[in-house]
Amino acid sequence: MKLRTAAAAALVMTLAACGGATSDAGEGKPAASTGAKGTVKLAINPWVGYEANAAVIAHLLKSKLGYQVENKELKEEVSWQGFETGEVDAIVENWGHDDLKKTYIEQKKVAVEAGPTGNKGRIGWFIPQWMADEHPDITDWKNLNKYADLFKTSESKGKGQLLDGDPSFVTNDKALVANLKLNYNVVFSGSEAAIIKAAQQANAQKKPLLFYFYEPQWLFAKEKFARITLPPYTKGCDTDPKKVACDYAELTLDKVVSKKFADSNSTAYQLIKNFQWTNDDQNLISDYITNQGMTAEKAAEKWATEHEATWKAWIPAGS
Amino acid sequence: MTAIVTPPTVPAGDPATTVPDDGDGAVLRRRRGLPTRTLLVLLSLVTVAAYLVFRTDGAADSDDAPAFRFFDDVRAWVDANRDTSPLFIYGVNYLRLGVRLLVDAVQGALYGLGFAGLVAAVTAIALVLAGWRTALVALGGFLAFGVLGLWPESVDTLVLTLSAVLLSVLIGVPMGVLAARVRWIGAVLRPVLDVMQIMPTFAYLAPMTLLFLIGQPASVIATLIYALPATIRITALGISEVSPVTVEAATALGSTRWQLLRKVRLPLARPTIVLAVNQTIMLALSMVVVTALIDANGLGQNIVRALERVNVGAAFDAGLAIVIMAVVLDRVTSGAARAARHRGVRPARRIRWILAGLAAVAVAVISVLPAINATDLPQFSFAAPVNDVTKWVELHWYEATEGIKNAASAGLLDPLETVLTTTPWWLFVLVVAAFGTLVSGWRAALLAALAAAGLAGLGLWLHSMQTLANVLVAILLTMIIGVALGVFCARHDRLAGAVRPVLDAAQTMPSFVYLLPAVALFGASRFTAIVAAVIFSVPPVVRLVERGVRDVSAAAVEAATSAGSTPRQLLWKVQLPMARGGLLLAANQGIVMVLAMVVVGGLVGAGALGYDVVAGFSQREDFGKGLAAGFAIVLLGILLDRLTHGFQNAKGPRQ
Numbered sequence: 001m002k003l004r005t006a007a008a009a010a011l012v013m014t015l016a017a018c019g020g021a022t023s024d025a026g027e028g029k030p031a032a033s034t035g036a037k038g039t040v041k042l043a044i045n046p047w048v049g050y051e052a053n054a055a056v057i058a059h060l061l062k063s064k065l066g067y068q069v070e071n072k073e074l075k076e077e078v079s080w081q082g083f084e085t086g087e088v089d090a091i092v093e094n095w096g097h098d099d100l101k102k103t104y105i106e107q108k109k110v111a112v113e114a115g116p117t118g119n120k121g122r123i124g125w126f127i128p129q130w131m132a133d134e135h136p137d138i139t140d141w142k143n144l145n146k147y148a149d150l151f152k153t154s155e156s157k158g159k160g161q162l163l164d165g166d167p168s169f170v171t172n173d174k175a176l177v178a179n180l181k182l183n184y185n186v187v188f189s190g191s192e193a194a195i196i197k198a199a200q201q202a203n204a205q206k207k208p209l210l211f212y213f214y215e216p217q218w219l220f221a222k223e224k225f226a227r228i229t230l231p232p233y234t235k236g237c238d239t240d241p242k243k244v245a246c247d248y249a250e251l252t253l254d255k256v257v258s259k260k261f262a263d264s265n266s267t268a269y270q271l272i273k274n275f276q277w278t279n280d281d282q283n284l285i286s287d288y289i290t291n292q293g294m295t296a297e298k299a300a301e302k303w304a305t306e307h308e309a310t311w312k313a314w315i316p317a318g319s
Numbered sequence: 320m321t322a323i324v325t326p327p328t329v330p331a332g333d334p335a336t337t338v339p340d341d342g343d344g345a346v347l348r349r350r351r352g353l354p355t356r357t358l359l360v361l362l363s364l365v366t367v368a369a370y371l372v373f374r375t376d377g378a379a380d381s382d383d384a385p386a387f388r389f390f391d392d393v394r395a396w397v398d399a400n401r402d403t404s405p406l407f408i409y410g411v412n413y414l415r416l417g418v419r420l421l422v423d424a425v426q427g428a429l430y431g432l433g434f435a436g437l438v439a440a441v442t443a444i445a446l447v448l449a450g451w452r453t454a455l456v457a458l459g460g461f462l463a464f465g466v467l468g469l470w471p472e473s474v475d476t477l478v479l480t481l482s483a484v485l486l487s488v489l490i491g492v493p494m495g496v497l498a499a500r501v502r503w504i505g506a507v508l509r510p511v512l513d514v515m516q517i518m519p520t521f522a523y524l525a526p527m528t529l530l531f532l533i534g535q536p537a538s539v540i541a542t543l544i545y546a547l548p549a550t551i552r553i554t555a556l557g558i559s560e561v562s563p564v565t566v567e568a569a570t571a572l573g574s575t576r577w578q579l580l581r582k583v584r585l586p587l588a589r590p591t592i593v594l595a596v597n598q599t600i601m602l603a604l605s606m607v608v609v610t611a612l613i614d615a616n617g618l619g620q621n622i623v624r625a626l627e628r629v630n631v632g633a634a635f636d637a638g639l640a641i642v643i644m645a646v647v648l649d650r651v652t653s654g655a656a657r658a659a660r661h662r663g664v665r666p667a668r669r670i671r672w673i674l675a676g677l678a679a680v681a682v683a684v685i686s687v688l689p690a691i692n693a694t695d696l697p698q699f700s701f702a703a704p705v706n707d708v709t710k711w712v713e714l715h716w717y718e719a720t721e722g723i724k725n726a727a728s729a730g731l732l733d734p735l736e737t738v739l740t741t742t743p744w745w746l747f748v749l750v751v752a753a754f755g756t757l758v759s760g761w762r763a764a765l766l767a768a769l770a771a772a773g774l775a776g777l778g779l780w781l782h783s784m785q786t787l788a789n790v791l792v793a794i795l796l797t798m799i800i801g802v803a804l805g806v807f808c809a810r811h812d813r814l815a816g817a818v819r820p821v822l823d824a825a826q827t828m829p830s831f832v833y834l835l836p837a838v839a840l841f842g843a844s845r846f847t848a849i850v851a852a853v854i855f856s857v858p859p860v861v862r863l864v865e866r867g868v869r870d871v872s873a874a875a876v877e878a879a880t881s882a883g884s885t886p887r888q889l890l891w892k893v894q895l896p897m898a899r900g901g902l903l904l905a906a907n908q909g910i911v912m913v914l915a916m917v918v919v920g921g922l923v924g925a926g927a928l929g930y931d932v933v934a935g936f937s938q939r940e941d942f943g944k945g946l947a948a949g950f951a952i953v954l955l956g957i958l959l960d961r962l963t964h965g966f967q968n969a970k971g972p973r974q
Contacts, residue, residue, distance in 0.1 A: 046627040073611065073620045073627075075937040078533055085532045087614055099939060103398070154728035155844050155924065163843075166627070167921070167930060168937030188930060189843035190923040193629035198842070241940055242382065 039068040040261075040268045041089045043079035046166055047192040049216050052285035053092040053117060055300035056311070057275055063304075064315055065267050075168035080104050080256075083111040089261040090114070090272050095121050095170045096251050105256075112262045114255040114269070118276035123170065123214045123248035125162065128202045129224035141180060141230050148183040150208040156185040163211040164188045165195050172244040173212055176230070179245040184210070196290075199225065216279035218286040270316035277310060355757060362757070366750050374741040384778025386950075387943035394942050397529055411530050418536040421485065426478045434470060434692055438462060441647070443676040449654020460647040465696040469618065469640045476607055476617030477644065479535060483542035483603045487550045488596060490543075495554025495595070496580070505555065512548040517956040519915035520545055520609050520830065521929065522949035525936045528613050529946075538607060538615030546602040550595050557591025558584055590660040597652035601826075604645055608829035613936070622832060626922065631709045631835050632702030638832045639701065642824045649823075709839045716840070724846045727792070732845060736788035744775035747784075755962050763961040770958040779944075779951045785927035786917060786955060789845055793852040793913045798906060801857045805864025805905075806890065815865065822858040830855055831919050838923050848920020848929070856912035860905040867901015868894050907963040911956060918952050928952050 040061055042054050058069040072079070072088060080100045082088025104111040127138065131150075137143045144160070151160035162184045164173055173186045189195050195211055196219055202209035203223050213225070230247035237246040261269055281303070288299035304311060401407050432440055438461045446454035464473035498505040523541055531537035561584050569583045585592075611619025618637045625634035739747075748771045755764025774783040808815040830851075837851040871894050879893045895902070921929020928948045935945010 044624075048628075071620075072614060072616075073623050074533075074614055075612075077937050077939055078528070078612075078614065081528065081533050082614065085534055087532075087534045103939075108398075153844075154725050154846070155926070166937075167934045187843070188924050188926070190838070191627045191629060193627065194838070194843050194923070197629060 037066045037068075039070050041070045041072060041082075041087065043074045043082060043088045043091045044071045045074065045076050045079060045091070045093065046168070048218070048286040048290055049119075049282050050093040051289060051296050052282045052299070053275070055285065055289075055296035056277075056303060057090075057092055057272060059297065059300035059304055060271060060311060060314065061268055063301075065271060067268050075166070076170070077168065080111070083256075083258040084108065086258070086260065088258060089268075090255060090257040092255050092272065092275070093117055093119065093253050094256050095123075095253060096249075097170070101256075110259050111256050112259055114257045114262065114273045116252050116254045116276065119216050119253040119279050119282055121214060121216070121251040121253045123212070123251075125173075125210060125228040125230065126199075126213045126225040127208075127210055127228065128199070128206075129226050130203070130206060131208060132226035139226050139228055141182070141228055144210075144228070145181075145183045147208075151184070151210050153187070155187045160184040160210065162186050163195060163198055163209060165212055166191050169212075171212060172238060172241060172248070175242055175244045179243065180231070199223070216282045216286075218283040218290060221283060221287070222291075267316045271314055274314040274316070276314070281307070281310065358757060359754075362750075362753055366746075369746055370738070370742055373743050373746055375743050376741065378781070380779055380781045382944065384944075384947070386777045386779075386947045389943070390946040391943035394529060394946075414540070415531045415536045418482070418486070418539050422478060422482045422535045422539060425482045425485070426475075429474055429478055429481075434465065437474065440677070441651075443679060445647070445651045445654070447672050447676040448658065449651050450658075453650045453654045456650050457647045460643045462696065463643050464640055465694075466699050467636050467640055468698050468700060469621065469636060470694075472616070472618045472621055472637070473640050473644060474617075476604070476619065476641070479538055479542065479607045479610075479615055479617060480600065480603045480644075480648075482535075483539045483546060483607065484596065484600050486539065486543050487546045487599045487603065491547050491550025491595070491599070492554050492592060495551045495592075496558050496585075498551060499555040499558035500580075508551065512551060513960075514953070514957065515544060515548045517911055517960050518544075518953050519918055519956060520606055521915065521918050521921075521932055522952040524610070524613050525932065525942070525946050525949055528936060533614040535615060537613050538610035541610050541613070542603050542606040545606040546599045549598045549602055553595035553598060554588070554592050557588035557595070560591065561587045590656050593652060593656035593659050597649060597656060600648045600652060601645060604641065604648065605829040608641060609831060619829070622829070626831065626834060626838075629835075629838060630702070630706070631839050632700075632704070632706035634832060634835045635701050635705045638828060641832070642828060646824070713839060720840045724841050724844060727846055727849075728844070732788060732792050732849075735791060736785055739784040739788050740781055742784070744772070744780050748772050748775075751958065751962065759962060759964045763964045767958045767961040770954040770961070773954045774951055774958075777947045777951050777954075779928065779931070779948055782927040782931060782948065783951050783955055786914075786929065786952070789849055789852075789917045789920070789925065789927070790910065790914050790955075790959065793849040793856075793917055794906065794910045796849070796853045797856045797860055797909050797913060798902075800853065801860030801905060801909065802864050802902065804857070805861045806868055806895070808861060808865045809868035809894075818861070822862060825854075825858040830916050831922065833916065834919065834923050843924030845920070845925045845927075847923050848917050848925035851920060852913045852916035855916040856909045859912065860909045863901050863905035863908060864898070867898035867905070870901065871897045903963070907960065910959045910963055914952070914956055914959060928955070 040058075042058060044051060044054055054071065058071070061067040061069050072082065074082065074088070076091075076095070076097065077100065079088050079091050080097075080103075083104055101111075101113075105113065125141075132139055135147060138147055148160035151162075152158065153161045155161060160183060162173060162177060162182075164171055164186050165188070167188050167190070176182075177184050177186055189198060195213060198209055199211060199213070199219065200223065201207055202211075210228070213219075219225075231245060233247040233249045238244045238249065255272055255275065257269060257272060285299050285303050288294045288302060289296055292299075294302065397407075401412075429437055438458065441461050442454050442458040445457035461473075464470045494504075494508070498508050520541075523544060527537045527541045531540055565587065566579060566583060569579055574582065607615060607617065608619035608622060611617070611623045618641055621637035622634050625631070625637065742750075748768050751771045752764050752768035755761075755767045758764075759767075774780060777783075804818075808818055833851040833854045834847070837847045837854070841847040841850060875893060875897060876889065879889050884893065917925065918929035918932060921927070921931070921933045928951055931941070931948030932945050932952070934941040935948060936942070
């Protein structure tokens with residue numbers, strides 16, 4: 001710590017001499033720059049699937065490669081800002097975000113892609129299965145207005161309620177509702193956990209609910225929900241976020257790391273780059289965390305002992 | 320309530336006739352009040368008529384107001400020029416760098432001590448500054464962080480808090496002295512400090528990230544802005560309270576101005592300045608936790624995490640750690656303030672004591688302690704039991720809470736919201752100006768009206784009015800509960816004694832901790848935010864009301880009692896009317912707190928301005944709107960504060 005302070009002080013002087021400080025002045029060196037085992041800063045975005053990825057990576061970094069790991073609870077877009085300042089080394093489940101990629105990878109050149117996670121991400125609208133059984137035509141978006149009354153709540157201003165998640169999640173729902181002329185109001189529950197709770201209640205107490213959700217998601221293995229068919233996705237139909245009137249695309253979820261972290265080419269970077277698994281793997285860990293009362297660390301450890309064949313391939317050669 | 324024996328013959332007349340003047344020339348009801356009341360009634364009638372004639376359909380806010388585009392452009396410019404514009408590379412970035420160095424230094428020092436070292440150091444400091452009892456509290460408190468398994472997080476929070484407090488004191492104390500001694504500086508600072516204190520914490524997170532990016536420096540600077548007004552204000556108060564006689568004497572002895580300041584004013588104001596530090600620490604602690612949303616490390620991260628997982632138990636542990644830290648810091652600094660008052664002007668000896676204590680700690684640390692770790696302590700967490708209770712409540716109270724929520728939303732919130740959102744903005748501005756003039760004078764009214772017009776100018780009319788509706792419902796509930804509790808406490812000393820520590824703890828909790836119990840009970844809704852706001856703002860209201868009722872002169876109470884008033888009459892006809900000043904002050908303080916909390920409710924489905932702010936710093940295309948919403952919240956704060964400002968110099972007799 002003292003070294004870092006001294007280095008930073010020296011940096012101030014140098015900068016004063018040659019004029020001006022850049023925005024990342026004084027921030028720590030990239031975690032694992034010189035082969036010395038440093039600290040890897042992982043952004044933790046607020047959904048349990050992401051947490052599963054991060055937990056397994058953190059577990060392997062710590063136990064197999066000897067790094068320290070610092071978790072940062074950050075929303076998606078805020079994490080990207082962390083690449084600029086050095087607060088974040090890696091995002092380990094990125095949902096598209098082409099606009100951010102353009103800004104931070106192409107323009108600012110502070111981040112680089114580190115390959116897919118192997119997970120396919122699919123966002124959509126869902127209702128509990130019993131509703132689809134009762135009203136077979138409800139799963140077509142064209143009929144949603146007919147049933148809007150069912151979904152009324154205290155928050156939906158006399159319209160039907162479409163329950164969304166964290167305001168920071170990737171969503172076109174407000175635009176979709178407007179552009180498809182649906183008599184619905186988007187209400188943000190604030191978190192994935194809140195949607196899950198509402199969805200479980202909807203099944204347990206037979207309460208109507210229309211909600212935003214996504215795969216990979218452990219809940220789909222436990223309870224039955226029906227997907228609403230939206231107008232089909234065509235390439236480019238979601239370019240203008242205000243004019244979207246089509247379904248969500250299936251996304252290849254990927255990893256993004258800071259440029260400095262990638263340039264270090266440390267074993268930590270290589271592990272994150274090599275990391276690749278399936279939706280089932282992720283759902284298993286999410287289930288451990290959510291329903292079996294395990295901490296993320298414990299869940300990752302359990303998975304790692306059970307699935308050595310999967311992660312063996314991620315460990316960089318020669319380490 | 321104890322049984323009340325009512326005397327059979329009670330003159331149930333007008334209190335103005337039954338209660339005699341208390342002799343200080345204070346009258347219970349001013350004659351002058353009557354025309355004002357008539358005017359208010361008339362104005363209300365005109366307002367209702369105008370509303371019925373001019374109401375609109377409450378159209379949705381556009382996503383593309385000029386203000387939003389302006390802020391988006393600002394962001395684009397900053398993003399493009401952060402590493403080239405002189406404003407940034409010679410100004411803002413250096414600021415960031417300086418704060419970063421400070422945080423690193425503080426962090427180095429605290430981490431360097433290690434677990435045992437830090438616990439020992441804090442205990443020793445508490446012992447020297449505030450005596451052995453406080454030292455025990457400090458020892459127990461810091462060990463508790465380890466027991467809760469939250470040691471590193473607690474230290475991180477402490478690092479940020481101390482850094483912000485250090486800066487606040489370095490900047491605030493000199494400014495406080497200047498504000499007290501140089502008239503124009505005081506006059507210029509006052510409105511600035513007013514605005515800084517009204518500004519809800521939530522509103523300045525986005526501008527902070529724009530200027531300073533995310534991380535510890537942005538967190539410390541945001542905290543600084545939040546805590547600094549208290550430092551300046553209380554310091555200025557301390558300096559201006561120094562007795563003029565003493566100053567006169569020193570001047571007569573030939574002191575220069577500098578000597579006057581150093582040898583007379585500062586030493587005499589020392590107890591108050593220590594109190595300023597105490598308040599600064601409390602405010603900083605609660606803000607540091609909120610800045611977890613912009614990547615401050617520490618306990619705030621645990622709370623954000625718990626909020627995202629709707630894990631009440633996990634938040635309970637972290638919240639408890641925050642309360643413990645607040646209690647320890649408060650006890651140590653208020654103990655120091657008390658000591659400063661008693662021992663007066665003899666700092667040299669105390670400094671020697673402190674040095675001796677620190678030396679002892681250093682020796683102890685070097686010799687034995689580094690081997691002990693926080694993880695060696697027995698671990699205990701409240702998470703599981705608290706979650707069990709939560710689950711039980713959710714299961715069994717679901718129907719009831721759902722019913723309350725729906726009734727309150729449909730019966731109170733929706734109609735109010737409809738009225739506010741369908742009022743044309745110009746009518747609202749006029750109404751604010753008219754009522755403001757009556758309640759708080761034309762200056763305050765003008766400011767309030769300008770703020771109201773600003774809301775429309777930002778293009779966020781609908782959301783502002785929705786937020787306002789939430790605020791009004793919440794302040795109504797807060798006042799009902801707060802006044803009831805406050806009166807109760809004022810009449811029952813033992814109850815007041817028992818409630819006080821609870822209120823203390825409640826006031827140190829950072830605002831968004833309160834979202835969790837509210838979410839557990841009511842799900843994601845506007846009502847949830849209202850409930851959280853009520854929990855958040857009831858404590859200070861209780862306190863002010865209790866003070867107001869207790870302050871009612873004993874003579875008046877005595878007179879009323881001897882005239883045969885029942886306790887109920889005493890309360891309704893004497894104590895409450897005479898405590899009106901306190902009640903209105905409570906309303907003024909409460910409403911600003913309610914606003915601060917209602918917007919945080921944007922995190923849990925309360926929508927409106929709070930949602931815009933959250934979306935603004937988490938969705939790029941909403942940035943401009945989010946920043947505009949931040950400004951709208953500030954304007955709304957100014958509007959509400961100025962409108963109720965007149966309450967402070969209330970027409971109540973005790974002022």
